[in-house]
Amino acid sequence: MNPPNLQTMEQTRRMLIELSIRYGPRLFTALLILAAGFLAARQTAALATRFLSRRALEPALTKLLGRMVGLVVLLVFTLLSLQNLGVELLPLIASLGVVGVGAGLAMQGVLSNLVAGLTIILSQPFRIGEYISVIGVEGQVEAIELFTTTLLHPDRSQVIIPNRKLVGEVLHNYGKVRQLSLQLGVTYKTDLPRALVAIRQVLAQNPRVLAEPQPVVAVLQLGDSAIAIAVRPWVPVPDYVDAIGELNQALVEACRNQGIEIALPQREVRLLSDAPTKTP
Numbered sequence: 001m002n003p004p005n006l007q008t009m010e011q012t013r014r015m016l017i018e019l020s021i022r023y024g025p026r027l028f029t030a031l032l033i034l035a036a037g038f039l040a041a042r043q044t045a046a047l048a049t050r051f052l053s054r055r056a057l058e059p060a061l062t063k064l065l066g067r068m069v070g071l072v073v074l075l076v077f078t079l080l081s082l083q084n085l086g087v088e089l090l091p092l093i094a095s096l097g098v099v100g101v102g103a104g105l106a107m108q109g110v111l112s113n114l115v116a117g118l119t120i121i122l123s124q125p126f127r128i129g130e131y132i133s134v135i136g137v138e139g140q141v142e143a144i145e146l147f148t149t150t151l152l153h154p155d156r157s158q159v160i161i162p163n164r165k166l167v168g169e170v171l172h173n174y175g176k177v178r179q180l181s182l183q184l185g186v187t188y189k190t191d192l193p194r195a196l197v198a199i200r201q202v203l204a205q206n207p208r209v210l211a212e213p214q215p216v217v218a219v220l221q222l223g224d225s226a227i228a229i230a231v232r233p234w235v236p237v238p239d240y241v242d243a244i245g246e247l248n249q250a251l252v253e254a255c256r257n258q259g260i261e262i263a264l265p266q267r268e269v270r271l272l273s274d275a276p277t278k279t280p
Contacts, residue, residue: 030081037077045070059128061121064146110147116163117146131174131237135165138172140237154241177210177234180244184251185226185263192219192227195260199231202250208239209247226263 049066053059121144126132131140132151137159139151149166151159186195196217203215215233222228231251235243255262 026085030084033077033081033084037074037081040077041070041074044073059144064118064121112164113147113162116167117144117148119167120144120149120163121146125171126173129176129237131176131178131240133172133174135161135169137161174237176237178237178240179216179232179234180240180247182231182244182247182251183220184229184231184255185223186229186255187225187261187263188227190227190260194258195229195255198254198258198260199229199251202247202254203231203233206233206243206246206250208235208243209233210235223263225265 045066048069049062052062052065055062120126126141128141128144132138137151137153139153139159141149142152142158143150145163147163149161149163151161153159184195184199186192199217200215203209203217209215210233213234216230217232218230220228220230231247233243233247252262254260
């Protein structure tokens with residue numbers, strides 16, 4: 001007579017053999033269907049992305065639609081795989097719905113970022129390459145993802161913002177060009193038409209300054225000791241910082257070469273002598 005443990009092992013072996021014979025082909029077929037689904041989803045997503053990239057769509061929207069097409073294909077193959085195993089789909093879908101509600105409550109922040117990302121991608125309040133200012137930060141839009149938006153700050157650092165922080169906030173979109181706000185102070189004896197011509201020549205000679213829209217050069221303010229001239233050209237976003245330094249230097253050199261006197265701060269000081277003392 002065999003010992004009890006040997007009998008148990010024999011029964012387990014027979015049960016595994018029986019299960020392998022009964023469910024092995026189905027499991028193998030289901031795994032093949034699932035593997036084919038992964039390959040088909042990847043290829044379909046790549047084809048959809050390439051197709052949509054030829055259309056006038058934002059890169060973020062193209063990537064999103066490509067991923068959605070791939071997920072739909074993968075979902076179809078997953079359902080086929082489960083059906084091949086004999087799984088009842090209706091109870092499974094119902095149970096997944098209950099689990100989805102619980103997961104949604106636990107991941108409210110993530111879902112709000114996702115919804116906000118879809119809102120940004122579809123409504124397009126800003127696009128990649130544009131310069132924006134929002135919630136106290138600013139920078140050039142580098143990437144728009146489903147959950148976050150990445151800005152490139154002027155100091156070349158990255159600012160990663162959750163999408164839910166962007167939706168519903170006051171947003172300043174500069175576009176792909178920015179206007180410089182420079183100022184030049186000249187003395188009251190300056191020949192203003194000559195000074196304005198010299199400033200416009202400096203702007204025309206700088207390759208970073210855009211011809212359209214035309215730069216604004218005008219008398220801004222009559223100060224106590226100087227006439228303030230506003231110099232406000234438009235430049236591409238990447239050239240903003242470099243253009244400020246180049247134009248300030250070029251304006252100083254142009255004033256020196258053409259004898260235009262730059263006003264210096266002046267202050268008038270009066271010395272009052274002490275009152276004479278009375279002698280007794």
